[in-house]
Amino acid sequence: MLRSLRPYLSPASGPLEIGAREEDDAAVWRTEPGRVVATVDTMVEGIDFRLDWPAYPFRLLGRRLMAINLSDLAAMGAQPRHALISLCLPGRVRLRDVRELYRGIGERARAAGCTVAGGDLSGIDGPIVLTAALFGTIRPGRRPLRRSGARSGWALAVTGTVGRAAAGIGLLLAEKQPKTSAERRWVRAVYDPQPRVEAAQILQSVGIRVAGDISDGLYREIERIAQSACLGAVVEADQLPLDADLRRSRKHAWAGGLMESEDYELLCAAPRPLLEAARRRLRRDLDLQLSIIGTLERGRGIRVRVDGKLVVIPSLGAGYEHFR
Amino acid sequence: MLRSLRPYLSPASGPLEIGAREEDDAAVWRTEPGRVVATVDTMVEGIDFRLDWPAYPFRLLGRRLMAINLSDLAAMGAQPRHALISLCLPGRVRLRDVRELYRGIGERARAAGCTVAGGDLSGIDGPIVLTAALFGTIRPGRRPLRRSGARSGWALAVTGTVGRAAAGIGLLLAEKQPKTSAERRWVRAVYDPQPRVEAAQILQSVGIRVAGDISDGLYREIERIAQSACLGAVVEADQLPLDADLRRSRKHAWAGGLMESEDYELLCAAPRPLLEAARRRLRRDLDLQLSIIGTLERGRGIRVRVDGKLVVIPSLGAGYEHFR
Numbered sequence: 074m075l076r077s078l079r080p081y082l083s084p085a086s087g088p089l090e091i092g093a094r095e096e097d098d099a100a101v102w103r104t105e106p107g108r109v110v111a112t113v114d115t116m117v118e119g120i121d122f123r124l125d126w127p128a129y130p131f132r133l134l135g136r137r138l139m140a141i142n143l144s145d146l147a148a149m150g151a152q153p154r155h156a157l158i159s160l161c162l163p164g165r166v167r168l169r170d171v172r173e174l175y176r177g178i179g180e181r182a183r184a185a186g187c188t189v190a191g192g193d194l195s196g197i198d199g200p201i202v203l204t205a206a207l208f209g210t211i212r213p214g215r216r217p218l219r220r221s222g223a224r225s226g227w228a229l230a231v232t233g234t235v236g237r238a239a240a241g242i243g244l245l246l247a248e249k250q251p252k253t254s255a256e257r258r259w260v261r262a263v264y265d266p267q268p269r270v271e272a273a274q275i276l277q278s279v280g281i282r283v284a285g286d287i288s289d290g291l292y293r294e295i296e297r298i299a300q301s302a303c304l305g306a307v308v309e310a311d312q313l314p315l316d317a318d319l320r321r322s323r324k325h326a327w328a329g330g331l332m333e334s335e336d337y338e339l340l341c342a343a344p345r346p347l348l349e350a351a352r353r354r355l356r357r358d359l360d361l362q363l364s365i366i367g368t369l370e371r372g373r374g375i376r377v378r379v380d381g382k383l384v385v386i387p388s389l390g391a392g393y394e395h396f397r
Numbered sequence: 398m399l400r401s402l403r404p405y406l407s408p409a410s411g412p413l414e415i416g417a418r419e420e421d422d423a424a425v426w427r428t429e430p431g432r433v434v435a436t437v438d439t440m441v442e443g444i445d446f447r448l449d450w451p452a453y454p455f456r457l458l459g460r461r462l463m464a465i466n467l468s469d470l471a472a473m474g475a476q477p478r479h480a481l482i483s484l485c486l487p488g489r490v491r492l493r494d495v496r497e498l499y500r501g502i503g504e505r506a507r508a509a510g511c512t513v514a515g516g517d518l519s520g521i522d523g524p525i526v527l528t529a530a531l532f533g534t535i536r537p538g539r540r541p542l543r544r545s546g547a548r549s550g551w552a553l554a555v556t557g558t559v560g561r562a563a564a565g566i567g568l569l570l571a572e573k574q575p576k577t578s579a580e581r582r583w584v585r586a587v588y589d590p591q592p593r594v595e596a597a598q599i600l601q602s603v604g605i606r607v608a609g610d611i612s613d614g615l616y617r618e619i620e621r622i623a624q625s626a627c628l629g630a631v632v633e634a635d636q637l638p639l640d641a642d643l644r645r646s647r648k649h650a651w652a653g654g655l656m657e658s659e660d661y662e663l664l665c666a667a668p669r670p671l672l673e674a675a676r677r678r679l680r681r682d683l684d685l686q687l688s689i690i691g692t693l694e695r696g697r698g699i700r701v702r703v704d705g706k707l708v709v710i711p712s713l714g715a716g717y718e719h720f721r
Contacts, residue, residue, distance in 0.1 A: 090432065096544050096611060098472040101535070104428040108414065111515060112423035113530055119522045148422040157437040159528050191435060198443045199523025204483050206437055206530030211425070217660035220420050279562055286422060301420055375544040 077168065079309075081175035082186035085215045089155065093191045100191035102155055108211040110151035114142045126245050126264075130168040134203065135177025141288065142207040143185050143268035144337040148286040150218040150262040150277040151209030153187035153270060161195045161202040174203070185270050187226075188190070215277055221301040223342040227283075229367045230348045232272050232355065233338045235291055236319045236330030237262035241329035255318035266337040272361055276341055279350045281392060285343035291334040291388065295367070295375055298342050308367035310379040331377065342369060399600065405499035405513035413479065415514045424515035426479055432535040438466045442524035444445065450569050450588075455494040457588045458527065459501025466531040467509050467592035468661040472610040473600040475533030477511035477594060485519045485526035498527070506528040531607065539601055542608040545625040551607075553622070553630060553691045554672045556596050556679065557662045559615055559653030561586035567653075579642035588660040596685055600665055603674045608665035615658040616710065618690070619699055622666050632691035656710075664701050664704040666693060672679040691698035702714045 094268035101196040116122060116138055122129070139156065146153050158178060162171065171194075182189050187207065211217050241259035244251055251257045269286070276284055287294045291313075299306045310327040320326045341348070345365070352363040376383045406417040406494070415425035440446060440462055446453070452658055463480065471478050484500060495518075496648065506513050511531065535541050565583035575581045600608055609616045615637075623630045634651040644650045665672070669689070676687040700707045 091541065091543075096470040096621055097541075098544075099434045099475070101432050101434050101473065101541050104431060104433050106430050107428060108425050109428050109532075110423045110425050111479065111481055111530075111532070113483045113515060113528070114518050115485060115526075115528065117485055117519050117520050117521045117526075122518050149425065151423070155435065157435055157530050159437045159439045159441060159530075161441055191437060193437050194438055195439050195441050196444050197441045197524060200521060200527045202439075202441075202485055202521065204437070204439070204528045206435075206481050206483075208433075208435070208532075209423075217415065217421075217425050218417075221478055262399075269536055297420055297493040381537045393503065 077172065078175050079097060081172065081179040081189065083190060089188045089190055090132065093189065096128055096265055100155070100157065102190060105373055107213055107297065108217065110146055110149045110209045110211060111206065112142055113204060113206040113324065115202060115204040117202050117312040119300065124341045127250050129264060129369040131173035132177035134328040135174040135277060136181045136190060136265050138169055138205050139178050139181035139204045140266045140268045140337060142205045142371060143181065143270055144210040144266070144288060146207055147268050147273040148218060148284060150215065150273045151254070152274070153185045153207060153209045155188050155208045156182055157206045160192070163197050163199065163201065166201065170296070184206050185268070200348040216282065218273060218277060218282065218286045222282065223283045223298050223302040223369055225304055225369055225371050227369045228345045228348055228365045228367045229295060229340060229342050229369065230363050231338055232269055232338050232361055232363055233290060234255040234314050234316050234362070235287070235334045235336050235338060236249045236326065237316045237392040238266065239329050239333035240319055242335060253329050256261040259316070262336060263264040268337055269339045271359055272355055272366050275358060275372070276339065276351050277346050279354060280347055281341050281343045281351060283343065287334055287336060289338050290332060292331045292375065293338045298340065299375065302369065304369045305374050305376070308375060308377045312364060312366045313369050314362055314364040317373050318386060327379065344370065401496065402499050403505045405496065406516070407469045407514060413512045413514055417513065424481065426514060426556050430627065431537055432541065434470055434473045434533045434535060434541060436466055437528060437530040438469060439526060439528040440465070441526050443631060451574050455497035456501035460497040460505045460589050462527045462529050463502050463505035464590045464592045464704050465596055466662060467505065468610045468612060470533040470687050471594040471597040472532055472542060472608060474597045475535055475537065476598070477509045477531060477533045479514040479532045480506055481514060481530045482516040483528040484516070485521040487523065487525065489520050490525065490703050491563065503515070509592070518603040523708045526694070534715065538717050540606065542601060542606065544598060544607065544609045545620050547607045547622050547626040547628065547693050548700060549628055549693055549695050550671055551666045551693045552669045552689045553619060553664060554687050554689045555611065555615060555638060555662055556685055557660065558592055558638050558640050558686070558689055559611070559658045559660050559662060561640045562590065563653050563657035564640070566645055566718065583640070586660060592661055596679055597663055599678045599682060600663065600675050603678060604671055605665050605667045605675060607667065608663050611658055611660060611662050611664050614656060616699065621641065621701065622664065623693055626693065628693045629696040629698050629700070630691055630700045631707070632699060634701050636688060636690045638686055640690040648660045651703065665706060670673040692694050699714055
């Protein structure tokens with residue numbers, strides 16, 4: 074590990090006994106009896122991001138790397154604890170950029186109560202590859218949130234606002250500079266997503282058991298929750314919490330928000346009274362919206378109610394996740 | 398995760414409650430109170446390996462990915478428990494190759510008592526990038542092996558045989574086909590290193606506290622252990638456990654074994670009687686050699702005794718690990 078990165082690595086204190094600042098081969102931390110939630114996620118230049126996107130500093134790249142992994146822990150209802158970081162960096166990346174990357178990683182980690190416990194730096198003759206492995210814990214007496222276990226008649230609800238990241242990606246891929254405040258907001262949703270760590274713990278605390286993050290798309294996530302319970306679903310297009318400027322500016326904006334969303338929001342399924350309780354708590358404690366967007370029902374497939382008519386959308390399941 | 402990889406992922410059983418076979422965003426396992434040792438290590442095509450090396454199948458690549466990470470856990474005296482795998486694969490990699498990669502990963506994991514708990518697959522427009530994050534535990538009542546804490550007068554000892562991997566890398570970089578049985582053995586030391594997981598636990602069990610793996614070179618590891626105790630060392634060139642064919646075939650073979658070794662062996666430092674006890678246990682239980690190769694002493698720097706004369710070798714410390 075580069076000595077100049079030490080300020081961005083967590084000092085060995087609290088449960089972290091040996092961290093990346095030390096000369097040892099691995100990190101060491103203390104555990105309590107209970108459940109560990111662990112995830113690994115990688116960002117590849119040219120696939121997940123491009124450095125020629127406008128005003129995309131290395132610090133935000135680092136924040137995003139942590140955010141997408143924190144979102145995976147959030148989706149399971151875990152409290153983040155420790156992170157291991159592996160960066161593959163070509164020679165064109167300057168030492169200053171590496172420090173900024175680590176600064177962003179450290180910011181998001183600290184905000185989530187997570188240490189940066191260990192890391193690895195490699196050269197690469199190719200794109201930048203950033204990997205984080207994260208470990209969290211489930212509070213004693215609670216169970217992890219799961220995709221499976223939903224029941225017919227339960228409602229579906231999603232946190233926050235959807236569609237922004239998809240709209241941002243659209244601008245970036247079209248090589249457009251964001252001009253309006255709405256466009257800047259959409260691009261920010263791509264650059265610096267907000268993982269719903271605290272929101273997930275509120276969902277758990279009111280008794281919700283079924284949830285997942287919608288980073289592969291809201292529709293895909295509805296399908297996963299429905300399919301793992303052998304159910305279908307009806308989604309209300311006009312209940313989707315679309316970004317207001319997006320709803321105004323585009324016809325059928327709901328379709329983008331439903332199908333292409335890459336927002337790091339949570340989808341959950343539960344009896345309606347539980348969702349109402351969660352909604353109140355989320356508004357009060359985090360000023361975060363929870364929108365009921367549909368219902369799980371017997372049968373198969375997802376139908377969307379648009380202007381009073383039910384539209385059937387074909388499954389994205391088979392083959393969709395080939396190399397993801 | 399690809400469905401066709403499921404046979405290579407560990408089923409949720411024992412401490413693993415939710416694994417990569419499930420549809421969830423993260424793995425979940427149960428922990429006992431104690432210490433977790435965690436490490437992450439990446440192999441990059443073109444830097445750490447080349448696919449055009451002779452007879453280098455994807456299965457061995459997978460075995461090596463696990464072995465280098467298992468070696469990091471071994472160096473801390475940990476029992477491996479769970480692994481997360483992240484693979485970045487360009488389109489030229491066939492599904493069959495991915496399965497073979499996972500087969501090799503699974504083989505090494507199982508042999509070390511480690512589950513393959515989670516994973517991530519990404520596309521990449523560039524080289525293959527393979528990352529593993531591993532978690533192990535330290536037995537109750539034991540402390541992790543550390544690089545720091547050695548004392549003046551302690552002896553240095555290394556497991557197994559050194560120099561093979563460096564000789565193998567030499568052949569591969571010279572684009573030579575291995576022809577003799579010795580050459581095939583050297584290349585095998587590169588392709589399929591044996592992590593010293595059990596050996597490290599024997600070192601611990603006899604009371605040894607200071608150790609590290611020599612994958613960055615035996616000399617570098619001696620230097621790390623000596624420097625972190627503000628000590629120097631004398632190394633006996635004729636005591637280095639060099640591969641016999643290497644010793645016969647090359648003048649100054651000791652220099653290669655000492656400086657360039659990439660063997661995944663363990664170096665440890667302890668009072669001589671402890672090392673003798675460890676030597677007996679390693680021979681009896683694992684049929685593994687432990688060779689005393691030198692002594693830590695007051696002062697600075699590493700000196701090597703060659704044909705009765707002390708040779709000083711300059712420090713590799715500063716700047717050496719820039720992007721490693």
